[in-house]
Amino acid sequence: MSPSSHRRSLAVLLATIFFSLGTCAVGAAEDAVAVPPPAVDEAAGPGTETAIFAGGCFWGVQGVFQHVKGVESAVSGYAGGDAKTAQYETVSTGSTGHAEAVQVKFDPKQVSYGKLLQIFFSVAHNPTQLNFQGPDQGTQYRSALFVADPEQRKVAESYISQLDKAHVFSKPIVTKVSEATGFYPAEAYHQDFLTLNPTYPYIVYNDLPKIENLKSLFPADYRGKPILVLKAKG
Numbered sequence: 001m002s003p004s005s006h007r008r009s010l011a012v013l014l015a016t017i018f019f020s021l022g023t024c025a026v027g028a029a030e031d032a033v034a035v036p037p038p039a040v041d042e043a044a045g046p047g048t049e050t051a052i053f054a055g056g057c058f059w060g061v062q063g064v065f066q067h068v069k070g071v072e073s074a075v076s077g078y079a080g081g082d083a084k085t086a087q088y089e090t091v092s093t094g095s096t097g098h099a100e101a102v103q104v105k106f107d108p109k110q111v112s113y114g115k116l117l118q119i120f121f122s123v124a125h126n127p128t129q130l131n132f133q134g135p136d137q138g139t140q141y142r143s144a145l146f147v148a149d150p151e152q153r154k155v156a157e158s159y160i161s162q163l164d165k166a167h168v169f170s171k172p173i174v175t176k177v178s179e180a181t182g183f184y185p186a187e188a189y190h191q192d193f194l195t196l197n198p199t200y201p202y203i204v205y206n207d208l209p210k211i212e213n214l215k216s217l218f219p220a221d222y223r224g225k226p227i228l229v230l231k232a233k234g
Helices: 009-021 058-066 113-124 150-165 201-217 229-233
Strands: 049-055 071-079 099-106 143-147 176-179 183-185
Touching: 049 058, 049 113, 058 071, 058 099, 058 113, 058 201, 071 229, 099 113, 099 143, 099 183, 113 150, 113 201, 143 150, 150 176
Parallel strands: 143 176
Antiparallel strands: 049 099, 049 143, 071 099, 071 183
């Protein structure tokens, strides 16, 4: 299966129309929202920590975290369902319980879990959209956090409550917090897709603006050269 068969055809079609009209910036992506840092965060511990984020199409979410300082790897994959159904075509039916997700391994001495949450809620996706992101529809595109331990759960739930109470967004946050019971890396053609396909219409239309928003809103955390999956494996 090639990337051209990916179920983002509607966005690709819209992007192509905008390109032909010379107005591709009109409604190109979800607007970034400047959100305050979490009032509750983890203390920096030794070693590498792992967190899983789901916020719509994993191409853009992976691309954002690959540009964050302190992130050691960001892998696109599936979370929330069983190993036996963790394949793209099956997950895309919306019947497996999976969410398209990104597993992030990071150095907590360089970037905290709370900072990653702030970036996630600010530029990586819109946490008020229930079971969709932009043109992508279905429970596999839901907003979710799969936490590794009680400390991550405490930080995540506290932050969601903080943002809702402050009415940072015009609608309530629908992000669900649940235990990480398994993560299954996506097929190779999904990895590093944003970096490897910068002119792909869906990427231009929906995801490259997220990288620019990251650079603009989080300049101290932005890394110009992304940490790629293929490089990490090599």
